[in-house]
Amino acid sequence: MMTNNQPGMTLIVKTITRLTVGVILLYGIYIVLHGHLTPGGGFAGGVIIALSFVHLMLAFGKEVALKRFSMAAASVFESLAGLMFLTVAVLGFLGGWFFLSIYGKGEPFALFSAHMVLLSNIAIGCKVGAGLFAVVLGMLILTKSEGKK
């Protein structure tokens, strides 16, 4: 059903993907970092980061995406982000309780304030993004089916 034999989609889709996939990744990182000031947070930003990699994989075929972010790298990244979230929690033992917020609060409405919320947002954003990308990548490369997808 395809008129060209190259993996991925047509030329129009590839051109537009080249222009926009970096902007989508940057937008996801922005939503993660500003999670304590504006709506969004770790979960929304993480899913947007996963969507940018999935977009790259759907438009160019799986080899190009695997070169950027392979399956092993995604698994390691997700586990490291989960461990970082646990570290933020265990460091509360320095104050007396699990998950106690011993970090500073900073001045309100600045970008680097509320350090516990900021660190947790970054950890959860990486975890959700890497995990969901690993699942979609697994569906595309681990099942045998004829055709481009």
Place this chain on the structure above:
Amino acid sequence: MIYSLCLILFGVGLYCVIAKRNIVKIIIGLAIMEYAVNLLFVLFGYRLNGSAPILDKIQETKNIVDPLPQALVLTAIVIGLATTALLVSVAIRIYEKYGTFDISKIKKLRG
């Protein structure tokens, strides 16, 4: 009145899970049930003429909608996506083993 519309949506999803034979239809029914439950939680916390639970430098109003159901639903939405992905992987494996999505034929074939 609004609660009953949301519960009718839940009932439509529940009917789809019970009465359909295709596995992908069953997954669609589960997704509709999840949407209905998440919406019901947020409906319980709405306050008439309230504002969003984001504080700004100009803190002029204190009539804020309930932020607690929103905090509960926020993680529930992402968990719903993860379980849908798990179900779809099982459906893909079933299709590769039996060649069909029909659950009444899967019981008869032996692997």
Place this chain on the structure above:
Amino acid sequence: MNMLDIQILLIMMVVGAVIAVESRNLLSAIVAVGLVGLFQSLAFLLLMAPDLAIVQLVVEILGIVILLRATIKRDTISPEGGFRFLPVFAGIVLAAPIVIAACLTALELPAFGHPLMSVAKTYIADGLAKTGAGNIVAGIILDFRAYDTLGEAVVLFTAVIGALAVLRKVGRKQKEERSAAE
């Protein structure tokens, strides 16, 4: 009623759900589920929950991509024979009493628009002072109730591991085919 817009959105969501359930073509059903998710995101926006609107929209997009991955290149017409009496009857008999009982229970709750907010009053009152975050919902899920977020991270991890474990396992027939091909 000043809630006319939410009621219209809910009615359209029910119509979209009925189309998704009854359509024979699987691609139309998946598009209808996407429609229900989009209206759900609009409903979250009208109910003053911008966090949830963003998350619901992007999760809906990824959900449609995953569902399409399962059905494309495989059969996309549902194998319904006709009107089979027993499953439809069982579906209506089991689903209707649950919905009616839940509607009768929902009459006992506080009226729509006047929540109790007995716990949330303290969260709103000293949310900014204790956590330093302007977004109260982010402060709740990552500072006041961080245990729940830890549980959610564990559930997400387990679901990802489960999906990868199911996809990685090669069945017995495929092993025979691959060893016969070599």
